[in-house]
Amino acid sequence: MAAARTTRRNGRRDALLQAAAEVFFEQGYAATSIDAIIERAGGSKRNIYNEFGNKEGLFSAIVRESADKLLSPLVIEEIEGHDLRATLTAFGRHSMDAYMSPTLIGIYRIAVTEANRFPDLVKSFYEQGPGRTAVRLAEVLEAARERGEIQADDCLRLAGHFVGMTRDNLHLQVVLGLRPPPSDEEAREAVASAVEIFLNGVRRSRK
Amino acid sequence: MAAARTTRRNGRRDALLQAAAEVFFEQGYAATSIDAIIERAGGSKRNIYNEFGNKEGLFSAIVRESADKLLSPLVIEEIEGHDLRATLTAFGRHSMDAYMSPTLIGIYRIAVTEANRFPDLVKSFYEQGPGRTAVRLAEVLEAARERGEIQADDCLRLAGHFVGMTRDNLHLQVVLGLRPPPSDEEAREAVASAVEIFLNGVRRSRK
DNA sequence: GGCCTCCGGTAATAGGCGTTACCATTGACG
DNA sequence: CGTCAATGGTAACGCCTATTACCGGAGGCC
Numbered sequence: 354m355a356a357a358r359t360t361r362r363n364g365r366r367d368a369l370l371q372a373a374a375e376v377f378f379e380q381g382y383a384a385t386s387i388d389a390i391i392e393r394a395g396g397s398k399r400n401i402y403n404e405f406g407n408k409e410g411l412f413s414a415i416v417r418e419s420a421d422k423l424l425s426p427l428v429i430e431e432i433e434g435h436d437l438r439a440t441l442t443a444f445g446r447h448s449m450d451a452y453m454s455p456t457l458i459g460i461y462r463i464a465v466t467e468a469n470r471f472p473d474l475v476k477s478f479y480e481q482g483p484g485r486t487a488v489r490l491a492e493v494l495e496a497a498r499e500r501g502e503i504q505a506d507d508c509l510r511l512a513g514h515f516v517g518m519t520r521d522n523l524h525l526q527v528v529l530g531l532r533p534p535p536s537d538e539e540a541r542e543a544v545a546s547a548v549e550i551f552l553n554g555v556r557r558s559r560k
Numbered sequence: 561m562a563a564a565r566t567t568r569r570n571g572r573r574d575a576l577l578q579a580a581a582e583v584f585f586e587q588g589y590a591a592t593s594i595d596a597i598i599e600r601a602g603g604s605k606r607n608i609y610n611e612f613g614n615k616e617g618l619f620s621a622i623v624r625e626s627a628d629k630l631l632s633p634l635v636i637e638e639i640e641g642h643d644l645r646a647t648l649t650a651f652g653r654h655s656m657d658a659y660m661s662p663t664l665i666g667i668y669r670i671a672v673t674e675a676n677r678f679p680d681l682v683k684s685f686y687e688q689g690p691g692r693t694a695v696r697l698a699e700v701l702e703a704a705r706e707r708g709e710i711q712a713d714d715c716l717r718l719a720g721h722f723v724g725m726t727r728d729n730l731h732l733q734v735v736l737g738l739r740p741p742p743s744d745e746e747a748r749e750a751v752a753s754a755v756e757i758f759l760n761g762v763r764r765s766r767k
Numbered sequence: 768g769g770c771c772t773c774c775g776g777t778a779a780t781a782g783g784c785g786t787t788a789c790c791a792t793t794g795a796c797g
Numbered sequence: 798c799g800t801c802a803a804t805g806g807t808a809a810c811g812c813c814t815a816t817t818a819c820c821g822g823a824g825g826c827c
Contacts, residue, residue: 381673383590466588466673468737513728521720530675554757
């Protein structure tokens with residue numbers, strides 16, 4: 354059967370993706386050479402060109418597959434049902450973990466510079482990630498608004514404020530390589546503080 | 561006198577910086593060729609190598625000089641003296657204008673990808689820009705805390721929350737090229753909304 | 768005006784890049 | 798066991814890049 358050949362091929366495919374991701378995230382797209390990837394993955398360039406067609410194809414595959422892997426739990430997971438504070442806290446923690454993961458930091462770094470080269474890729478990355486997160490959170494807030502727990506004009510804007518508050522300067526510093534990702538403890542504190550301010554800020558008593 | 565020669569030289573220097581900035585911000589560091597810069601600026605490569613030594617020197621000069629130009633008003637300007645709402649609003653508007661300016665967006669894009677190549681440059685960029693902004697805002701908040709207007713544990717963290725809230729997903733979308741910088745009207749609304757939530761959130765009455 | 772220094776344009780150098788042509792090898796299949 | 802298609806390694810190609818060697822000319826200085 355051809356199955357053996359196929360699984361070996363998939364293993365090699367994964368190894369290539371893994372190695373390529375490392376180099377791309379370290380060096381950026383333009384500064385990464387196919388040779389450098391092969392040096393890390395073993396084998397020969399022919400592997401890459403057989404599997405992904407060219408450099409752009411390889412990079413697209415990386416972004417698509419790692420974004421899928423990292424972002425889908427954020428959407429699927431059901432974090433409603435508790436009170437708003439618990440929901441926001443869980444939400445904040447999940448999105449913080451996702452955004453600070455080395456893979457997403459790497460993708461973010463390249464997405465930012467190569468937005469011109471890969472506009473579609475970047476667009477779908479945003480919509481599956483931060484965009485969808487904000488929309489999802491806006492729905493939660495909308496429900497709370499209907500229950501009379503909070504006061505709000507524009508729930509989507511509010512959602513943006515919340516995720517912005519959790520991102521903070523932390524994300525910026527990590528992305529710029531000025532500090533390592535936060536520990537669990539730091540993440541917990543940052544989210545708790547943001548939740549507190551946010552809840553107070555949008556409480557029904559508001560002006 | 562050698563003055564004529566010197567001013568002509570400075571004019572050329574500025575033209576080079578200007579053209580180089582455009583290309584760097586459009587294409588990224590690695591993908592930008594010296595030839596492309598010269599094509600836009602006129603003259604010959606020798607100009608660049610005489611003036612800046614090499615590609616890295618040119619890029620460093622761009623970042624240093626435009627960061628100076630854009631960020632210093634944010635620090636020097638005295639926006640205290642009014643009540644906290646007015647101060648926060650002015651602060652939010654100024655920082656939003658700065659962060660959304662094409663130049664700073666361009667620098668940000670490259671800083672993110674080339675953090676490995678220019679660690680010192682990136683560090684000083686952060687410290688002169690977002691870092692100093694947060695520290696400055698923290699002082700303002702600290703004063704308000706001492707006056708009993710707000711309740712707070714960690715004013716620096718609070719300051720981070722505020723700037724994060726104004727950055728929102730807006731900054732992300734602009735940086736990814738998914739939308740143009742906000743109009744004055746949009747900026748005004750976003751800042752007003754953030755100020756409102758923030759003020760409510762940290763008000764003395766807080767729990 | 769003559770000298771001399773500095774500046775800027777041209778073209779060369781040396782290396783690196785993505786991509787592909789070519790060939791040896793391998794492993795499935797009858 | 799022989800055939801054949803797919804696979805993967807090597808080396809080459811053509812292009813592009815940062816950097817510099819060289820040289821002609823312009824402008825300050827005496």
